[in-house]
Amino acid sequence: MAMATDVPKDSFRLSMLVYDTRYRSYTIQIVVLLLFAMAVAWLLNNTAQNLAARGKEFNFAFLWQRAGYDIGQQLIPYTNDSTHFRALLVGLINTLVVAFWGCIFATILGVIVGVLRLSHNWLISRMMTVYVETFRNIPLLLWILLSYVILSETTPQPRDFRVTDEMAAAGEAPAASMIFFDTVAVTNRGTNVPAPLFERGLGSVDLGFVTLNLTLLAALAVVAGSFWVNHRLVAAARAQQEATGVRPATWWKSILILFGPFIALMAALGFHLEVPELKGFNFTGGILVAHSFTALLIALTLYTAAFIAEIVRAGIQAISRGQSEAAFALGLRPNRTTRLIILPQALRVIIPPLISQYLNLTKNTSLGIAVSYLDLRGTLGGISLNQTGRELECMLLMMLIYLTISLIISAAMNLYNRSVQLKAR
Amino acid sequence: MAEAAKMQVSDEVAIQITGMNKWYGQFHVLRDINMTVMRGERIVICGPSGSGKSTLIRCINRLEEHQQGQIIVDGTELTNDLKNIDKVRSEVGMVFQHFNLFPHLTILENLTLAPIWVRKVPKKEAEETAMYFLSKVKIPEQAHKYPGQLSGGQQQRVAIARSLCMKPRIMLFDEPTSALDPEMIKEVLDTMIQLAQEGMTMLCVTHEMGFAQAVANRVIFMDQGQIVEQNAPKEFFSNPQSERTKLFLSQILGH
Numbered sequence: 001m002a003m004a005t006d007v008p009k010d011s012f013r014l015s016m017l018v019y020d021t022r023y024r025s026y027t028i029q030i031v032v033l034l035l036f037a038m039a040v041a042w043l044l045n046n047t048a049q050n051l052a053a054r055g056k057e058f059n060f061a062f063l064w065q066r067a068g069y070d071i072g073q074q075l076i077p078y079t080n081d082s083t084h085f086r087a088l089l090v091g092l093i094n095t096l097v098v099a100f101w102g103c104i105f106a107t108i109l110g111v112i113v114g115v116l117r118l119s120h121n122w123l124i125s126r127m128m129t130v131y132v133e134t135f136r137n138i139p140l141l142l143w144i145l146l147s148y149v150i151l152s153e154t155t156p157q158p159r160d161f162r163v164t165d166e167m168a169a170a171g172e173a174p175a176a177s178m179i180f181f182d183t184v185a186v187t188n189r190g191t192n193v194p195a196p197l198f199e200r201g202l203g204s205v206d207l208g209f210v211t212l213n214l215t216l217l218a219a220l221a222v223v224a225g226s227f228w229v230n231h232r233l234v235a236a237a238r239a240q241q242e243a244t245g246v247r248p249a250t251w252w253k254s255i256l257i258l259f260g261p262f263i264a265l266m267a268a269l270g271f272h273l274e275v276p277e278l279k280g281f282n283f284t285g286g287i288l289v290a291h292s293f294t295a296l297l298i299a300l301t302l303y304t305a306a307f308i309a310e311i312v313r314a315g316i317q318a319i320s321r322g323q324s325e326a327a328f329a330l331g332l333r334p335n336r337t338t339r340l341i342i343l344p345q346a347l348r349v350i351i352p353p354l355i356s357q358y359l360n361l362t363k364n365t366s367l368g369i370a371v372s373y374l375d376l377r378g379t380l381g382g383i384s385l386n387q388t389g390r391e392l393e394c395m396l397l398m399m400l401i402y403l404t405i406s407l408i409i410s411a412a413m414n415l416y417n418r419s420v421q422l423k424a425r
Numbered sequence: 426m427a428e429a430a431k432m433q434v435s436d437e438v439a440i441q442i443t444g445m446n447k448w449y450g451q452f453h454v455l456r457d458i459n460m461t462v463m464r465g466e467r468i469v470i471c472g473p474s475g476s477g478k479s480t481l482i483r484c485i486n487r488l489e490e491h492q493q494g495q496i497i498v499d500g501t502e503l504t505n506d507l508k509n510i511d512k513v514r515s516e517v518g519m520v521f522q523h524f525n526l527f528p529h530l531t532i533l534e535n536l537t538l539a540p541i542w543v544r545k546v547p548k549k550e551a552e553e554t555a556m557y558f559l560s561k562v563k564i565p566e567q568a569h570k571y572p573g574q575l576s577g578g579q580q581q582r583v584a585i586a587r588s589l590c591m592k593p594r595i596m597l598f599d600e601p602t603s604a605l606d607p608e609m610i611k612e613v614l615d616t617m618i619q620l621a622q623e624g625m626t627m628l629c630v631t632h633e634m635g636f637a638q639a640v641a642n643r644v645i646f647m648d649q650g651q652i653v654e655q656n657a658p659k660e661f662f663s664n665p666q667s668e669r670t671k672l673f674l675s676q677i678l679g680h
């Protein structure tokens with residue numbers, strides 16, 4: 001031990017930068033960094049010169065000019081009089097909405113398919129294999145186009161839903177009918193779904209460029225509060241189990257805590273659904289969801305779920321049968337075994353590749369351009385770019401935004417990942 | 426031998442198997458098994474690979490289901506009734522060839538998991554019991570490590586301690602030493618011998634004939650799903666009855 005420090009240090013020679021393991025890696029890193037900086041500088045310089053030669057300058061002022069185009073799906077107020085920046089925000093929200101629901105649905109479907117693929121039922125496991133292989137091996141773009149074509153070409157026109165007096169008298173059914181207890185109508189123009197309405201909504205406050213919907217905020221606060229209380233309840237149950245050995249039953253309390261306040265809030269605000277209705281030749285009321293959104297969401301979900309299914313299958317198979325056998329031999333029931341033994345180990349294998357699937361799905365939303373879904377790529381990187389001619393600015397800004405979203409997702413998931421990984425091996 | 430004599434066998438029946446048959450699909454793994462184990466007996470089961478030894482002892486805690494006949498463990502018949510299965514499993518401990526420790530839990534958590542969730546023991550008490558059994562298998566200092574940080578022999582001793590924490594009345598061992606290096610086999614066998622001396626009812630699939638001679642009061646030889654021969658170890662080794670037993674013994678004792 002002591003010897004290492006007693007050895008006199010070699011005097012530094014220049015050749016040690018290359019041949020000494022202590023310095024070698026630094027040398028290499030510095031050289032690479034220099035080369036990279038030179039390449040970037042050359043690119044920037046070249047671009048700036050080219051722009052100057054064409055009389056353009058690098059400038060983001062166009063963001064505050066009038067956009068002048070309409071966006072079908074807008075979750076924040078927007079008209080064609082709004083700015084390009086506002087259009088960017090609308091597009092960004094559209095990207096996030098489809099990515100969010102895509103991740104959720106793909107996870108649910110992927111987990112189900114992954115588990116079923118391991119089923120002992122030959123037919124079921126084969127069907128799941130066919131699904132996974134079909135979706136994994138055909139480009140996503142084709143799935144998006146196919147979903148869109150099916151939705152817009154094979155669905156009935158709104159007037160097909162009509163029941164005329166003669167038909168009613170003859171007891172005939174209309175050519176098309178609504179689904180989900182007559183609340184949803186799929187037509188060739190889009191999907192009419194019920195709209196949530198509040199009789200006594202809390203209104204909203206305007207904070208300059210964003211308006212806060214107080215009703216939504218209140219609902220979120222109540223849900224967050226419920227989860228927190230439930231978390232405390234579970235912690236108390238665990239403490240009691242540690243002290244007395246008996247774990248108090250918490251499931252009905254959990255259900256009450258998680259759903260009670262939310263239902264109460266909804267009742268207090270006078271929540272009700274406005275079901276779309278056929279008036280004349282078209283549906284009114286409710287919300288019209290464009291097929292571009294539905295097609296993109298369906299294709300992204302089905303495509304990504306195929307990959308997630310494989311990840312889940314691998315995760316479960318990575319855990320040897322000996323683990324559940326040992327738990328059974330100790331007297332643990334299958335549900336406890338899954339929760340205490342299988343799941344904690346499977347999650348460790350599943351989460352890292354799941355993160356990259358979420359990132360893929362989020363980036364793949366930009367393929368929505370194929371069905372004119374106006375997301376970030378369609379607004380900032382599409383119409384705004386074409387109208388203003390600011391290709392470089394738009395592209396860089398768009399890349400920066402996608403990068404930011406991806407980094408946020410990956411940071412959040414890595415945080416979760418760290419909580420399930422082994423502390424020691 | 427002298428030690429084996431010291432150990433008491435009571436006249437209380439621990440396990441009763443009558444006319445038991447088991448199939449894997451078309452394959453008849455266990456044929457007409459009849460077997461009675463008294464409390465305090467130490468039974469060694471041996472036989473060629475694929476003869477159904479593992480399957481037989483796995484039927485005793487219902488890791489495998491039998492299709493015909495009767496298995497009664499401690500007065501509880503094994504049927505599809507979940508309550509009976511739970512009852513038997515909480516009284517029968519099992520040690521596996523590949524240890525099957527839970528890698529995501531510390532040694533202490535491995536030992537307290539089942540007492541806490543199945544026996545509903547307070548955590549502190551479960552931890553005290555766990556430390557007691559860890560001391561018994563001579564590795565109390567490893568309590569806060571993870572299984573992956575232990576040697577094979579240590580892991581198998583943890584696995585034995587994990588079963589003991591449930592205070593079982595019967596212990597099943599499925600080749601507990603065959604995944605271990607020679608120098609670790611002894612530490613595990615010593616633990617098992619100690620357990621036998623304390624009067625535990627044990628069924629042990631093993632090819633450690635030294636262990637059989639030291640502690641077993643009966644050796645059962647299986648071949649092709651049948652119990653071919655059973656006898657006290659002395660007679661079994663010195664005077665095997667069937668040709669198959671002779672062949673088997675010449676093979677394993679030969680090298």
Ligand SMILES: Nc1ncnc2c1ncn2[C@@H]1O[C@H](COP(=O)(O)OP(=O)(O)OP(=O)(O)O)[C@@H](O)[C@H]1O
Pocket residue numbers: 449452454472473474475476477478479480481
């Ligand atoms: N799940 C299963 N499905 C079908 N056949 C099986 C299954 N498990 C075991 N078998 C077959 O049953 C027979 C008995 O297996 P078992 O594991 O009981 O043998 P064993 O005596 O323990 O052998 P070994 O000494 O190699 O452990 C073998 O022929 C094996 O191939």
Ligand SMILES: [Mg+2]
Pocket residue numbers: 478479480599600
């Ligand atoms: Mg075996």
